Amino acid sequence: MSHAISAISTHARCAPQVHAPLAHALGVGKFLWELEDISFRTLFPGSYTALEQWQRKLWAESEDMMEAAKDEVRAFPAAPPLSRFCRHHLVLVCPL
Numbered sequence: 001m002s003h004a005i006s007a008i009s010t011h012a013r014c015a016p017q018v019h020a021p022l023a024h025a026l027g028v029g030k031f032l033w034e035l036e037d038i039s040f041r042t043l044f045p046g047s048y049t050a051l052e053q054w055q056r057k058l059w060a061e062s063e064d065m066m067e068a069a070k071d072e073v074r075a076f077p078a079a080p081p082l083s084r085f086c087r088h089h090l091v092l093v094c095p096l
Helices: 003-025 029-043 045-075
Strands: 082-086 089-092
Touching (some): 003 029
Antiparallel strands (some): 082 089
16 A cells, blocks of 8 residues: 555544544534545445435435425415413314
């Protein structure tokens, strides 16, 4: 293994163990996710690619499910108004 590749592997191993927690502690979450992403992509390229493909498929399926759920919610009639309080409890006024 060449020195350059060894150095890259060393930095990739340090990212999730040192740099990412430091980024989290400093409140720079965007950098945290980028560091972890680059690290895993470098250390585990095959697994990363498989996981990325699975995530894309799952994301597409989730978007379809969310759209279906939104359509179902939109199909419900409007909820009756919340109009009064009874002591410490909210009472829902429903016309019978």
